[in-house]
Amino acid sequence: MNALIFSIFNGTLYGLLLFMISSGLTLIFSMMGVLNLAHSSLFMLGAYFAYSISTVVGFWPALIFAPLIVGVIGALIERYGLRRVHKYGHVAELLFTFGLFYVFEDLVQMVWGKVPLPYKIPESLNFALFTWMGLEYSAYRVFMVLISLGIMVALYWLIARTRVGLIIQGSLTHPHMVAALGHNVPRVFMMTFGFGSALAAVAGVLGGNVLGTEPAMAAQLGPIIFVVIVIGGLGSLGGAVIASLAIGILTNMAISYDISFKTFFVALGVSPDAVGVGQDLIATTSGSIAPILPYLLLVLMLIFRPRGLFGTRDA
Amino acid sequence: MIQLLKKNSIWILAGFVILVLPLVFSSGFAISLMGLMGIMVIFALAYNMLLGQGGMLSFGHAVYFGLAGYFTIHFINLMSEGAIGYFPVSLLPLFGGLVGLFFGVLIGFVSTRRAGTIFALISLGFVEMMTALAFILITFFNGEEGIQADRWVGPEPLGITFGSGIQVYYLIGVWCLIAMIAMYALTKTPFGRMSNAVRDNPERAQFVGYSTQRVRWMAFALSSFFAGLAGALYALHFEHIGYEAAGLELSGEILLATYMGGAGHFLGPIVGAILFTFLKGVLSDLSSVWYLYLGTVFLLTILFAPTGIAGLILRHEPIWKTDVRLLGKMVLPYLGALITLLIATGGIIALIEMINFVADEYSQGSILSIYGIAVETTSFIPWLAFGFIALIGIGLCRLTFPFVTRNWDAIMDTVKERMLR
Numbered sequence: 001m002n003a004l005i006f007s008i009f010n011g012t013l014y015g016l017l018l019f020m021i022s023s024g025l026t027l028i029f030s031m032m033g034v035l036n037l038a039h040s041s042l043f044m045l046g047a048y049f050a051y052s053i054s055t056v057v058g059f060w061p062a063l064i065f066a067p068l069i070v071g072v073i074g075a076l077i078e079r080y081g082l083r084r085v086h087k088y089g090h091v092a093e094l095l096f097t098f099g100l101f102y103v104f105e106d107l108v109q110m111v112w113g114k115v116p117l118p119y120k121i122p123e124s125l126n127f128a129l130f131t132w133m134g135l136e137y138s139a140y141r142v143f144m145v146l147i148s149l150g151i152m153v154a155l156y157w158l159i160a161r162t163r164v165g166l167i168i169q170g171s172l173t174h175p176h177m178v179a180a181l182g183h184n185v186p187r188v189f190m191m192t193f194g195f196g197s198a199l200a201a202v203a204g205v206l207g208g209n210v211l212g213t214e215p216a217m218a219a220q221l222g223p224i225i226f227v228v229i230v231i232g233g234l235g236s237l238g239g240a241v242i243a244s245l246a247i248g249i250l251t252n253m254a255i256s257y258d259i260s261f262k263t264f265f266v267a268l269g270v271s272p273d274a275v276g277v278g279q280d281l282i283a284t285t286s287g288s289i290a291p292i293l294p295y296l297l298l299v300l301m302l303i304f305r306p307r308g309l310f311g312t313r314d315a
Numbered sequence: 316m317i318q319l320l321k322k323n324s325i326w327i328l329a330g331f332v333i334l335v336l337p338l339v340f341s342s343g344f345a346i347s348l349m350g351l352m353g354i355m356v357i358f359a360l361a362y363n364m365l366l367g368q369g370g371m372l373s374f375g376h377a378v379y380f381g382l383a384g385y386f387t388i389h390f391i392n393l394m395s396e397g398a399i400g401y402f403p404v405s406l407l408p409l410f411g412g413l414v415g416l417f418f419g420v421l422i423g424f425v426s427t428r429r430a431g432t433i434f435a436l437i438s439l440g441f442v443e444m445m446t447a448l449a450f451i452l453i454t455f456f457n458g459e460e461g462i463q464a465d466r467w468v469g470p471e472p473l474g475i476t477f478g479s480g481i482q483v484y485y486l487i488g489v490w491c492l493i494a495m496i497a498m499y500a501l502t503k504t505p506f507g508r509m510s511n512a513v514r515d516n517p518e519r520a521q522f523v524g525y526s527t528q529r530v531r532w533m534a535f536a537l538s539s540f541f542a543g544l545a546g547a548l549y550a551l552h553f554e555h556i557g558y559e560a561a562g563l564e565l566s567g568e569i570l571l572a573t574y575m576g577g578a579g580h581f582l583g584p585i586v587g588a589i590l591f592t593f594l595k596g597v598l599s600d601l602s603s604v605w606y607l608y609l610g611t612v613f614l615l616t617i618l619f620a621p622t623g624i625a626g627l628i629l630r631h632e633p634i635w636k637t638d639v640r641l642l643g644k645m646v647l648p649y650l651g652a653l654i655t656l657l658i659a660t661g662g663i664i665a666l667i668e669m670i671n672f673v674a675d676e677y678s679q680g681s682i683l684s685i686y687g688i689a690v691e692t693t694s695f696i697p698w699l700a701f702g703f704i705a706l707i708g709i710g711l712c713r714l715t716f717p718f719v720t721r722n723w724d725a726i727m728d729t730v731k732e733r734m735l736r
Contacts, residue, residue: 104612292447295440
């Protein structure tokens with residue numbers, strides 16, 4: 001029971017981080033039809049900037065300034081990169097962001113080195129907040145959950161209840177009408193791109209010290225957030241919430257329970273003392289297949305419900 | 316007869332080049348590198364059946380390349396253990412192709428249900444799964460180490476043992492030629508044309524009565540066949556296969572090579588694969604940040620030359636068809652642009668290398684050798700000097716590039732005039 005609650009807690013935490021990254025991605029996608037493959041690089045940049053800033057002035061300013069810097073970088077990418085490539089079509093746009101992914105990974109290695117950075121949890125939050133059912137809950141992790149939930153609510157409020165959100169929603173579905181009403185639609189796109197990048201960077205600042213700040217972090221997380229937005233339904237924020245939490249909790253449970261699939265494979269007809277590949281199958285545990293669980297979900301989803309959980313149209 | 320020769324002159328020329336190359340570049344390294352080039356040419360052309368001809372952007376085509384490699388290595392090992400009968404080694408690429416075809420049909424059924432972004436994402440999902448599986452099914456994939464085999468197996472017809480590198484090179488050469496001709500012929504078939512139609516206007520293709528999904532599936536399967544063929548050759552070439560040959564990195568590399576070569580033309584992937592393999596073989600030893608240069612050049616290609624190298628060359632086609640002498644007028648502007656570009660990039664590369672050297676925790680001392688010059692990185696003078704060179708180069712580029720554009724426009728005007736005449 002304890003382990004269950006603990007893994008749900010950790011899974012929720014991971015899921016909320018995933019949501020923070022994927023919400024920006026899915027907003028950008030539904031707006032411009034561009035899937036930013038370098039989105040996880042912006043998450044990584046957030047973590048690296050946070051480390052550099054926090055070594056000078058501490059964690060709290062980093063929480064503000066790192067996302068701001070990355071937001072500006074994101075806006076510049078849209079303005080001077082994607083907007084130019086747009087005329088060559090979606091494949092060129094995808095390829096452009098793919099190229100950015102390479103460049104960012106190497107730039108980060110060049111500036112901060114190839115080894116993981118000692119980006120630590122801030123001292124002021126480095127204690128056990130409470131103990132429940134014999135397990136300690138770190139103050140920093142609770143803080144992460146609160147911030148992520150706060151951002152989730154704020155994002156919903158921004159999109160659904162404010163004038164800015166109205167313009168963004170309008171630009172998604174009726175860009176020409178919005179432009180005719182006197183709004184600068186390309187600028188809305190640029191700002192949204194910057195905002196989405198900043199959100200990813202917030203996740204980087206918060207998650208970098210828990211997940212590890214290293215050059216490979218973008219490559220590790222990138223494919224998973226794509227899975228999240230496809231499962232949630234491209235362009236759906238609600239879907240992104242559910243898919244992030246589901247994937248976060250599922251992978252965490254798979255690792256912490258580490259169920260062996262021996263009985264399953266024996267029932268399928270693999271002999272218990274098999275050799276070769278059979279032996280590998282018998283030895284498989286849920287922990288070892290945790291990394292591929294998201295992709296399995298993706299494939300199943302695309303076979304049975306290609307539009308995703310809450311997608312309004314077939315992608 | 317003469318006409319037949321004339322019609323196929325390009326293939327005869329290609330065959331001749333493949334035949335003669337090892338006589339010109341005869342060092343072991345060169346032969347090994349050229350063999351790899353041949354493999355990558357097949358792989359890039361196979362990839363371009365998706366990207367260029369079918370409009371499908373895949374981030375995981377190395378899966379079929381790598382799986383075929385694994386099966387080939389296992390096949391050889393089983394042969395040498397005597398567990399199965401004998402199969403000529405020189406025909407193993409065909410076996411690899413069939414492995415690729417099998418997985419292409421299987422996975423393609425799921426992934427080609429969608430085109431565009433979703434297809435790209437599914438391909439990404441499958442390549443991630445493939446890499447993860449390499450570490451789960453240890454008996455078959457053997458995790459990080461990969462598996463080895465000795466290609467010197469079975470009887471030796473005509474003394475061909477594939478013990479030496481040159482014999483493997485010619486094996487690759489023959490298969491490369493066959494695959495190139497086959498893939499070129501495919502573009503001329505109704506299927507090849509339908510593939511283009513589905514890329515350009517899927518709705519219309521559907522309206523004419525074709526299932527876009529089936530056309531994509533078929534293109535995917537055939538492309539996987541040729542990728543598998545290349546993968547088997549790769550396994551024979553290195554006598555080893557590891558998870559990296561089926562992973563995201565190689566998938567990305569073949570995408571970059573194909574696109575930079577030019578996805579819109581049949582020649583593009585060939586040029587791209589050869590150039591890419593050469594640069595990787597030579598440059599990756601010289602600089603530890605060569606991926607940064609690669610990525611930057613890729614971004615610049617997308618921004619300024621989306622048709623790739625082949626596209627840049629073929630832009631001149633109307634000129635040389637009108638009058639070859641007109642090309643002479645472009646020599647001077649191009650030369651000027653090239654020199655200024657070299658100055659600018661030379662300065663920038665030096666700066667990047669210095670930053671990389673200073674930031675790298677493994678570098679020794681403070682002296683770095685750039686272009687054969689020993690540079691003291693702690694002093695500000697080399698930074699200033701290379702920064703100055705870079706700025707001068709960029710400034711000169713701003714003079715020479717408009718010169719190119721002006722001349723180009725003038726020549727195109729002449730060409731148009733003569734065409735109208």
